[in-house]
Amino acid sequence: MTITGPLEQAQLLETLVLNIVNHQSLIATKARRLSYAAAGRPIMEFGARRAQGPDSALYGTRAAIIGGANSTSNVLAAKLFDIPVASTMAHSWIEAFPDELTAFRKWTEQYPDNSALLVDTYDVLNSGIPNAVTVFKELRAAGHEPVGIRIDSGDVTTLSQAARTQLDAAGFPNAKITISNALDEHIITSLLHEGAPIDNFGIGEKLITSASAPVLSGVYKLAATESNGQSTPKIKVSASREKLTIPGDKQVYRLYEPGTQRAFADLIALATETIVDATSLTVVTSDPLSVDRQQRLTHFEARPLLAPVDLSNTTSIPVTTIQATTQAKLAELPRTTQRLVNPDLYPVYMTTTLSQLQTSLLNKMTILAD
Amino acid sequence: MTITGPLEQAQLLETLVLNIVNHQSLIATKARRLSYAAAGRPIMEFGARRAQGPDSALYGTRAAIIGGANSTSNVLAAKLFDIPVASTMAHSWIEAFPDELTAFRKWTEQYPDNSALLVDTYDVLNSGIPNAVTVFKELRAAGHEPVGIRIDSGDVTTLSQAARTQLDAAGFPNAKITISNALDEHIITSLLHEGAPIDNFGIGEKLITSASAPVLSGVYKLAATESNGQSTPKIKVSASREKLTIPGDKQVYRLYEPGTQRAFADLIALATETIVDATSLTVVTSDPLSVDRQQRLTHFEARPLLAPVDLSNTTSIPVTTIQATTQAKLAELPRTTQRLVNPDLYPVYMTTTLSQLQTSLLNKMTILAD
Numbered sequence: 001m002t003i004t005g006p007l008e009q010a011q012l013l014e015t016l017v018l019n020i021v022n023h024q025s026l027i028a029t030k031a032r033r034l035s036y037a038a039a040g041r042p043i044m045e046f047g048a049r050r051a052q053g054p055d056s057a058l059y060g061t062r063a064a065i066i067g068g069a070n071s072t073s074n075v076l077a078a079k080l081f082d083i084p085v086a087s088t089m090a091h092s093w094i095e096a097f098p099d100e101l102t103a104f105r106k107w108t109e110q111y112p113d114n115s116a117l118l119v120d121t122y123d124v125l126n127s128g129i130p131n132a133v134t135v136f137k138e139l140r141a142a143g144h145e146p147v148g149i150r151i152d153s154g155d156v157t158t159l160s161q162a163a164r165t166q167l168d169a170a171g172f173p174n175a176k177i178t179i180s181n182a183l184d185e186h187i188i189t190s191l192l193h194e195g196a197p198i199d200n201f202g203i204g205e206k207l208i209t210s211a212s213a214p215v216l217s218g219v220y221k222l223a224a225t226e227s228n229g230q231s232t233p234k235i236k237v238s239a240s241r242e243k244l245t246i247p248g249d250k251q252v253y254r255l256y257e258p259g260t261q262r263a264f265a266d267l268i269a270l271a272t273e274t275i276v277d278a279t280s281l282t283v284v285t286s287d288p289l290s291v292d293r294q295q296r297l298t299h300f301e302a303r304p305l306l307a308p309v310d311l312s313n314t315t316s317i318p319v320t321t322i323q324a325t326t327q328a329k330l331a332e333l334p335r336t337t338q339r340l341v342n343p344d345l346y347p348v349y350m351t352t353t354l355s356q357l358q359t360s361l362l363n364k365m366t367i368l369a370d
Numbered sequence: 371m372t373i374t375g376p377l378e379q380a381q382l383l384e385t386l387v388l389n390i391v392n393h394q395s396l397i398a399t400k401a402r403r404l405s406y407a408a409a410g411r412p413i414m415e416f417g418a419r420r421a422q423g424p425d426s427a428l429y430g431t432r433a434a435i436i437g438g439a440n441s442t443s444n445v446l447a448a449k450l451f452d453i454p455v456a457s458t459m460a461h462s463w464i465e466a467f468p469d470e471l472t473a474f475r476k477w478t479e480q481y482p483d484n485s486a487l488l489v490d491t492y493d494v495l496n497s498g499i500p501n502a503v504t505v506f507k508e509l510r511a512a513g514h515e516p517v518g519i520r521i522d523s524g525d526v527t528t529l530s531q532a533a534r535t536q537l538d539a540a541g542f543p544n545a546k547i548t549i550s551n552a553l554d555e556h557i558i559t560s561l562l563h564e565g566a567p568i569d570n571f572g573i574g575e576k577l578i579t580s581a582s583a584p585v586l587s588g589v590y591k592l593a594a595t596e597s598n599g600q601s602t603p604k605i606k607v608s609a610s611r612e613k614l615t616i617p618g619d620k621q622v623y624r625l626y627e628p629g630t631q632r633a634f635a636d637l638i639a640l641a642t643e644t645i646v647d648a649t650s651l652t653v654v655t656s657d658p659l660s661v662d663r664q665q666r667l668t669h670f671e672a673r674p675l676l677a678p679v680d681l682s683n684t685t686s687i688p689v690t691t692i693q694a695t696t697q698a699k700l701a702e703l704p705r706t707t708q709r710l711v712n713p714d715l716y717p718v719y720m721t722t723t724l725s726q727l728q729t730s731l732l733n734k735m736t737i738l739a740d
Contacts, residue, residue: 007466014460018419019427026422049388050585052396055425057389090384092592095604096377122607122735153613205585214584215420215575222462234465237492243523365492 002250002306007225014220022216023056024063030210031067032330033340034203037185039192042200044086045072046180047208060208066323069207081319087114088150088180088202094121100128104135112144116178119149124159125166133170148176150202156181157196164197178202184212185340221245235361241288247361248354251275253302256332263332265347267302270354275302283349295349372620372676377595384590392586393426394433400580401437402700403710404573407555409562412570414456415442416550417578430578436693439577451689457484458520458550458572464491470498474505482514486548489519494529495536503540518546520572526551527566534567548572554582555710591615605731611658617731618724621645623672626702633702635717637672640724645672653719665719 003010003017034043045064051057061069061077071086072078078085089107097103100122108115117135119128129149136146149167151159156179167175179191180202188201205211223245224233233247249271254263267283269275281297336344350358373380373387404413415434421427431439431447441456442448448455459477467473470492478485487505489498499519506516519537521529526549537545549561550572558571575581592604593615603617619641624633637653639645651667706714720728 011460011462014462015418016424019421019424022420023422023426048385049590050392050587051389052393052422052579052584053426053429054386054389056393056423059423090381091606092381092384092590095592095606096595153610205587209422209579209584211584214422214579214581217420217575220419220462222465225466236461236465240523 002223003220004249018218018220020059022218024059024066025218026210026213026216027060027063027208028067028326029216030207030212031064031069033185034183034188034201034207035068036338036340037188037192038201041198042070043068043207044088044178044180044200044202045069045074045207046086046088046202046204047206048074050205051208057208062319064207065319066326068323068327069203073202083319086202087111087116087147089116089118091118091121091152094118101131101134104131105138108135108139108144108146112139112142114147115139116147116176117149118152119163120151120153120159124151124154125162129163129166133166133172136170136172136175146172146175148178148199150178150180152180152202154181156191156198157194160191160196160198176200180204182206189340223247224249233357233361235358235365237362237365244288244358244362246286246350246354247357250306250354252305254305254332255297255300255302258299258301261332262334264300264334265297265349266305267297267349267351268354269351270357273351273353275351282352284352284355286348286350287345293355295347297349372593373590374619388588388590390429392588394429394436395588396580396583396586397430397433397578398437398696399586400577400582401434401439403555404553404558404571404577405438406708406710407558407562408571411568412440413438413577414458414548414550414570414572415439415444415577416456416458416572416574417576418444420575421578427578432689434577435689436696438693438697439573443572453689456572457481457486457517459486459488461488461491461522464488471501471504474501475508478505478509478514478516482509482512484517485509486517486546487519488522489533490521490523490529494521494524495532499533499536503536503542506540506542506545516542516545518548518569520548520550522550522572524551526568527561527564530561530566530568546570550574552576559710593617594619603727603731605728605735607732607735614658614728614732616656616720616724617727620676620724622675624675624702625667625670625672628669628671631702632704634670634704635667635719636675637667637719637721638724639721640727643721643723645721652722654722654725656718656720657715664722665717667719 003013045061048057051060057074058077061072061074062081065083071084073086073088075085077083093107094100094103097106104117107117117132119132132149139146149163151163160177160179163177176199177197178200179198183201183203184206191198221236222234224231231249235247236245246268251269251271253267253269253275255265255267256263267275268286279299283295283297284293285295333346334344337346373383415431418427421430427444428447431442431444432451435453441454443456443458445455447453463477464470464473467476474487477487487502489502502519509516519533521533530547530549533547546569547567548570549568553571553573554576561568591606594601594603601619605617606615616638621639621641623637623639623645625635625637626633637645638656649669653665653667654663655665703716704714707716
């Protein structure tokens, strides 16, 4: 992202922009990882009570949907952002009645066509499922079909398999099984590897806080100043080459195999450079650890990623549209870079002009310091 | 915390109460850990740009101060909650000028009596400190004393030691050294163990997100219902004894050595029980893994922890007062329970009456389920 403006104004924005972009990118990324692990099964966002503050729940939910979650139990987020709401019931509903069967009946009276019964308040297999089956039969007799059950504790593989068997035997093969118990992408992968018959995943704290990596360390750096129409590129030097900034006003191109939607690398150039689709271009990898930093690219189509945003145009884009665009963009990236464990690195290059500018500014600053 | 009210109203509060209490307790606890590690040196909260949303930064900062942080760079939090603000300068300030020396001079012109110069934009020892010393001498000649320097990258022990030597040699033994580079309680402990001459710690992302443990899994459970003045205790059963709820309307007592502020345990009782200072009382440990669950307590003074809150009284208590109260309460706990690594467990007991109620409800529910 490039922000251009009077220095004082651009500086005032730093903390807010970083806060929003870091937070929401983090949660969207986590949702993407969970969605990848769930391999097509819906993800329900359940994290409001464990988010780091009320707004964190609200905007975290929005980001989770963009990243690939399918629905949320956060009714305010669902209302404000027009995203699907996921129905759920609480253990306290069950406890508020004299017994579980009465609690289930009272719930299905309210929601005859949208009842996912929570079966683990007392004992999943000996109480929860039998009581759910009783109520499901009553529902069906009254002309309704149950949605299914939710399990929120215990060994999920064992319980979901036994629950599936009991529901099938009772004549409810279409009743869905939802699981929600401190799930993350690795637990989901393991459950599916074991063949647990799970239809939906409800994911709370691990998604809404990105618990495995709760910080995205995005930065906001001065890249250039302008005076009398003259742009001066700027650099922040660091003992670590990874923290060295890339100077100047820039454009980023995504490089595709010609005529396809298959992206294979990104290329950072100065905004003043012209990048044309070419059969051959020498570039420099931006990975400071790479041994062979010069690379020759052949046969690509370059499409710019940065486009101006008109802040006076406040038409908001529907969240589900942003979700669809994001998912389409992700689908363009190499499959090998998308796996959860040991992903291949997606290459990011700089043009030789930009790389030379970075090196010359670094040398100048090092000389100044001597 | 106990919340009493009509079931529907109390239920509506669940998500909001959990969100706020979980989040702010988490950050206050993390601040306590950092403050413990810093062993008396001030902690400055620097995390706004990495918090999980703008409100998370704001209320996270408030919680950090309560937990033991001393100041914040979040000017809005400082203004709203009347807490000390910590001055800092950005790398972009330095980069915005033709050279570091000019940038330092322009800054000290603005803040002659409150200048902490950031010395790592180009090279700490060969550029940052020498330029800072030049400006400090000019400041002193003009009748002002510098505050000190801040280092935000590199090997902090080496750099702080060399910086201390250079500042002392230049005649500035009182110039403070502030460090701020992805610090947490373990890095602080290690730096101080090595004898790094650090005066202040600026802590960003690891504090404001509680990065090492970003979720506090507090729950909100139905403990009792009331009908026609008759209270009925409720329980939520789980396959794991740790997730079993403690039924009934309760009071929590902190147990002190008589006549002192030295607490040694907490005791959970039914609100209807009378707990008097006693020389002998049989209690049950709430630790489900304990082998010997019955314990005999002798010679204690019991002081109730739960007091009614009048929600119609909206007088807000100053954050610094809450901080002082919190720190005084923490000081009452055994030192052995406060260390960062391998702390002793602080005992929490139940009365035998409460324990028997829990067991009888558990048995009843298990029978129901059979």
